[in-house]
Amino acid sequence: MHGQRWSPSWIDFETPNAARVYDYYLGGSHNFEADRQMARRAVEIWPDLPKIMQANRAFLRRSVQYLAGEGFTRFLDIGSGIPTVGPVHEIAREVQPEARVVYVDRDPVAVAHSLAMLSDDPLSRVVHADLTDPEELLAQPDVAALLDGGAPVALLLVAVLHFVPDEAQPHRLVARLRDALPPGSALVLCHACREGRPDQVGPHQDIYARTRTPLTMRGCEEIAAFFDGFRLVDPGVVYLTQWRPDSPDAVGPAPERLAGLVGVGRLESEQAPP
Amino acid sequence: MNGPPAADAPRPSFPERWTRLLRAHGSALHPRKIDALGSRTADLVLSGRADQAAADLVNAHFTDPEMLVQAVELLRFTGFQDPDPVGAFAAGWATSLRERTLVQQESIRTAADTARHEVERALHASEARFQAVFEHAAIGIGVGSLDGEILAANRSLLEMFGARLDDLRGRRVTDLVHPEDTPEVWDSYEQLVAGERDNFQCDKPYYRQDGEVVWTHLTVSLIRDEDGRPRYQVAMMEDITDRYRLQERLHHQATHDPLTGLPNRAAFFERLEDLLATAPPGSRFGLCYVDLDRFKIVNDSLGHAAGDQLLIEVAGRLSGALVPQGHLVARLGGDEFVVLLERCRGEHDAVAAARTVLSALQEPIRIDGHQLAVGASVGVLERPVGTITPGAAVRAADLTLYRAKEAGGARWTLYDARTNAESVGRYTISVRMPLALERGEFFLEYQPLCALSDGSLAAVEALVRWRHPLLGVLGPDEFVPAAEETGIILPLGRWVLEQACAQAADWQRRFGPLAPQLNVNITARQARSKGLLADVGRILAETGLEPSLLQLELTESSALEPRDESLRVLQGVVDKGVTLCVDDFGTGWSNLAHLRDLPLTGLKLSSAFIGDPASQDAASGVSWRIVSGLVSLADSLGLTLTAEGVETPDTAERLRSLGCDWGQGWLFGRPAAPEALEALILARADKSVN
Numbered sequence: 028m029h030g031q032r033w034s035p036s037w038i039d040f041e042t043p044n045a046a047r048v049y050d051y052y053l054g055g056s057h058n059f060e061a062d063r064q065m066a067r068r069a070v071e072i073w074p075d076l077p078k079i080m081q082a083n084r085a086f087l088r089r090s091v092q093y094l095a096g097e098g099f100t101r102f103l104d105i106g107s108g109i110p111t112v113g114p115v116h117e118i119a120r121e122v123q124p125e126a127r128v129v130y131v132d133r134d135p136v137a138v139a140h141s142l143a144m145l146s147d148d149p150l151s152r153v154v155h156a157d158l159t160d161p162e163e164l165l166a167q168p169d170v171a172a173l174l175d176g177g178a179p180v181a182l183l184l185v186a187v188l189h190f191v192p193d194e195a196q197p198h199r200l201v202a203r204l205r206d207a208l209p210p211g212s213a214l215v216l217c218h219a220c221r222e223g224r225p226d227q228v229g230p231h232q233d234i235y236a237r238t239r240t241p242l243t244m245r246g247c248e249e250i251a252a253f254f255d256g257f258r259l260v261d262p263g264v265v266y267l268t269q270w271r272p273d274s275p276d277a278v279g280p281a282p283e284r285l286a287g288l289v290g291v292g293r294l295e296s297e298q299a300p301p
Numbered sequence: 302m303n304g305p306p307a308a309d310a311p312r313p314s315f316p317e318r319w320t321r322l323l324r325a326h327g328s329a330l331h332p333r334k335i336d337a338l339g340s341r342t343a344d345l346v347l348s349g350r351a352d353q354a355a356a357d358l359v360n361a362h363f364t365d366p367e368m369l370v371q372a373v374e375l376l377r378f379t380g381f382q383d384p385d386p387v388g389a390f391a392a393g394w395a396t397s398l399r400e401r402t403l404v405q406q407e408s409i410r411t412a413a414d415t416a417r418h419e420v421e422r423a424l425h426a427s428e429a430r431f432q433a434v435f436e437h438a439a440i441g442i443g444v445g446s447l448d449g450e451i452l453a454a455n456r457s458l459l460e461m462f463g464a465r466l467d468d469l470r471g472r473r474v475t476d477l478v479h480p481e482d483t484p485e486v487w488d489s490y491e492q493l494v495a496g497e498r499d500n501f502q503c504d505k506p507y508y509r510q511d512g513e514v515v516w517t518h519l520t521v522s523l524i525r526d527e528d529g530r531p532r533y534q535v536a537m538m539e540d541i542t543d544r545y546r547l548q549e550r551l552h553h554q555a556t557h558d559p560l561t562g563l564p565n566r567a568a569f570f571e572r573l574e575d576l577l578a579t580a581p582p583g584s585r586f587g588l589c590y591v592d593l594d595r596f597k598i599v600n601d602s603l604g605h606a607a608g609d610q611l612l613i614e615v616a617g618r619l620s621g622a623l624v625p626q627g628h629l630v631a632r633l634g635g636d637e638f639v640v641l642l643e644r645c646r647g648e649h650d651a652v653a654a655a656r657t658v659l660s661a662l663q664e665p666i667r668i669d670g671h672q673l674a675v676g677a678s679v680g681v682l683e684r685p686v687g688t689i690t691p692g693a694a695v696r697a698a699d700l701t702l703y704r705a706k707e708a709g710g711a712r713w714t715l716y717d718a719r720t721n722a723e724s725v726g727r728y729t730i731s732v733r734m735p736l737a738l739e740r741g742e743f744f745l746e747y748q749p750l751c752a753l754s755d756g757s758l759a760a761v762e763a764l765v766r767w768r769h770p771l772l773g774v775l776g777p778d779e780f781v782p783a784a785e786e787t788g789i790i791l792p793l794g795r796w797v798l799e800q801a802c803a804q805a806a807d808w809q810r811r812f813g814p815l816a817p818q819l820n821v822n823i824t825a826r827q828a829r830s831k832g833l834l835a836d837v838g839r840i841l842a843e844t845g846l847e848p849s850l851l852q853l854e855l856t857e858s859s860a861l862e863p864r865d866e867s868l869r870v871l872q873g874v875v876d877k878g879v880t881l882c883v884d885d886f887g888t889g890w891s892n893l894a895h896l897r898d899l900p901l902t903g904l905k906l907s908s909a910f911i912g913d914p915a916s917q918d919a920a921s922g923v924s925w926r927i928v929s930g931l932v933s934l935a936d937s938l939g940l941t942l943t944a945e946g947v948e949t950p951d952t953a954e955r956l957r958s959l960g961c962d963w964g965q966g967w968l969f970g971r972p973a974a975p976e977a978l979e980a981l982i983l984a985r986a987d988k989s990v991n
């Protein structure tokens with residue numbers, strides 16, 4: 028087996044986990060007491076968190092809708108988490124009924140849950156892999172099959188890269204994935220940023236520091252640099268609600284307070300787009 | 302669009318306000334979807350199915366408690382009559398939320414269980430895989446505790462050791478020593494179990510269960526736990542017995558003569574070089590160079606097969622007689638053998654070995670019905686280590702052998718420096734010397750002459766050496782006689798004078814008054830040549846050396862005639878301010894008249910006169926009396942007397958008390974490169990202060 032580890036990681040229910048904490052923020056019950064305790068503490072310090080997560084989820088929806096509208100039928104969702112209302116394949120299929128989605132996560136519980144939810148869906152796949160080992164990730168048959176054939180692929184890295192510490196060289200990882208994408212593909216990115224709520228950076232990172240998924244909020248420039256090699260789609264790298272809002276009033280006051288930067292970039296297609 | 306209503310607009314309808322409430326809740330859903338959800342659930346409320354409306358909202362993640370409060374308020378405020386939707390909505394909300402929660406909890410637990418099983422399965426698979434790798438690996442693997450107890454061993458390892466697991470388990474790693482283990486193996490082992498290194502590799506032999514030896518290429522690694530603490534040691538070994546034996550065989554082939562099985566020429570030289578490089582100073586060694594006297598006749602008359610038979614028989618006899626005494630017997634090629642005595646107490650030992658060689662070959666050898674009395678000649682060399690290179694030693698023994706042959710064979714001859722020098726000259730020296738001079742194979746070393754009164758440096762003697770490409774470094778004894786004979790001494794002597802004077806002039810410039818006097822040897826032939834005078838003048842002028850700092854030592858290889866040409870040449874040299882002394886005085890100069898005829902400044906007393914002052918024997922007594930007589934002779938002629946061969950402080954003290962001026966010898970310093978003398982030169986400064 029390719030790159031199989033000698034000792035698989037043990038599942039630990041005693042420490043909170045990013046996927047389940049996120050579900051709790053969104054009002055779900057796919058979580059355990061340890062997750063809820065941590066989420067409650069985090070919300071106490073930063074009451075905007077549920078709103079931020081909703082805004083994140085809404086951006087994911089808008090970006091998928093936009094790309095489906097641009098003709099994308101293949102989606103690679105890395106750090107997909109626990110399926111919640113409006114999963115990527117459902118959104119995409121409202122525009123592209125044949126849309127194929129490969130969900131990737133490194134959390135075995137999120138993967139098992141996704142598998143249970145998606146077992147009937149012939150066009151969705153769930154893969155257990157880690158973004159920090161791109162070679163192995165790309166070697167997974169379902170991932171390789173999605174990237175094969177030359178059709179553009181939408182790579183979703185939504186609210187996942189801030190779980191990749193600097194030591195793991197996140198920019199190098201993204202570049203590696205970029206190089207594996209067919210021409211005309213897209214990158215969808217959402218990343219927690221330091222500038223929106225500088226006062227929250229320290230306390231929030233502290234809370235996550237104790238989990239198995241510590242959080243690294245990054246600066247604007249660093250986040251924009253993930254789009255190296257991509258051409259940014261309008262309006263570029265902006266705060267969560269500023270990206271192609273459903274209506275002008277949907278932006279809301281002070282979008283920077285949501286502390287999430289987002290953007291969509293495209294690779295040049297080899298031939299002129301249809 | 303759904304903008305805020307104008308101030309004077311009519312009050313919005315219930316569905317409108319209901320939908321606005323949903324929008325305010327916040328959701329990831331598209332606003333159109335929220336609108337649709339709003340009108341659908343408003344309709345449900347209006348048609349009396351408020352509980353279903355609540356269920357739909359919960360399912361769409363509208364679960365915020367704040368939302369329930371506001372919805373109930375709106376329902377109440379709208380003032381529905383019969384049926385009142387408030388109770389139904391609240392109950393429907395609570396039920397759906399509870400159900401949804403239960404479902405989700407159930408599903409996440411199931412997912413967690415599945416994941417856990419998956420992990421366990423993977424863990425088992427990984428363990429099973431590991432077990433399989435361990436068991437079936439082609440290399441031997443053993444696991445041990447840090448205190449050296451063997452805990453596990455795989456099949457390959459057991460096969461290598463010819464053992465069952467029970468034979469090994471519980472034994473100590475440290476029991477597995479083998480006499481051929483290098484000390485580093487166990488040093489590395491100790492460091493590893495102490496956590497000081499993480500692995501080591503080596504080739505190591507083990508005893509198998511049946512007592513045979515298995516050679517392994519061994520890698521031992523330290524296994525640490527998650528916190529980095531050492532836990533186990535893992536040994537991985539590859540059976541290299543075949544490779545090892547092959548290597549041994551190749552080595553044997555490379556170092557042994559295939560015909561006789563004796564060590565060959567390469568092995569002999571390796572051993573000799575090793576000996577000369579590592580033997581403690583002062584120890585001595587011996588060589589017997591053996592050559593059969595009538596081998597060629599046997600070979601020519603009875604054929605090669607018989608010749609080979611003969612050599613095998615000779616090899617057997619020689620090793621039978623000499624190896625038990627601890628000597629090495631090697632075949633150098635053809636019918637030449639050599640015996641190496643690694644520890645020799647003196648010439649008698651070497652001569653005894655030569656006699657053993659001759660008597661071993663005395664009995665005729667029987668081959669194909671013939672009784673062959675081959676006989677042999679032996680050249681014997683016996684020297685202290687550190688005085689000769691391996692090449693020169695073998696060459697000397699070979700030349701000594703030729704003297705035995707020339708004398709008719711069937712005998713041994715002992716190495717003699719003088720006759721050897723002649724032979725060396727004849728065979729290899731004279732022909733090569735002009736080329737050597739051109740190629741820069743000569744170089745100079747300098748030996749200090751010190752005042753016996755306080756040990757301070759008085760002069761240095763330049764000594765010429767030849768780095769001979771075949772014979773190694775040769776001293777003047779070995780080639781100057783030949784050079785003298787052929788006349789090459791003239792250009793060589795000029796070169797020596799140039800080099801030495803340049804060196805002395807350099808010292809003169811750098812050390813001023815501390816610079817020592819320079820002594821340079823000249824031979825009789827040089828002394829007779831008219832060129833000497835011109836050379837000395839030119840060299841002094843070119844180098845800028847103060848003439849009084851140069852002293853020529855006249856070696857006495859042949860006596861000067863009373864009205865010899867040389868007297869005039871030497872007088873001319875002295876007129877330039879250069880001084881003159883006689884070297885090796887007392888060994889060849891029968892004619893004391895020279896002391897009167899030559900313009901001398903000093904005498905150098907041959908080391909032959911300098912005995913052990915502690916010795917009681919008569920010869921030594923006579924020597925000292927001669928020294929004493931020469932001291933007064935030198936004194937009365939106003940000559941500086943230098944004693945050569947001064948090796949001990951006692952000797953120096955005895956000479957000093959007799960009134961001898963200077964001493965030269967190992968006590969004061971061996972011949973060395975010029976830089977090595979600079980410390981002595983500088984030390985003169987301290988001496989001159991007191």
Ligand SMILES: C[S@@+](CC[C@H](N)C(=O)[O-])C[C@H]1O[C@@H](n2cnc3c(N)ncnc32)[C@H](O)[C@@H]1O
Pocket residue numbers: 045046049083084087105106107108109131132133134137156157158159184185186187190191240
């Ligand atoms: C906050 S959730 C985001 C879920 C989804 N992308 C969204 O935005 O709604 C982050 C997810 O990323 C996953 N994750 C974190 N680090 C990851 C990594 N190195 N490789 C793969 N997944 C990772 C976590 O397990 C978690 O499920």
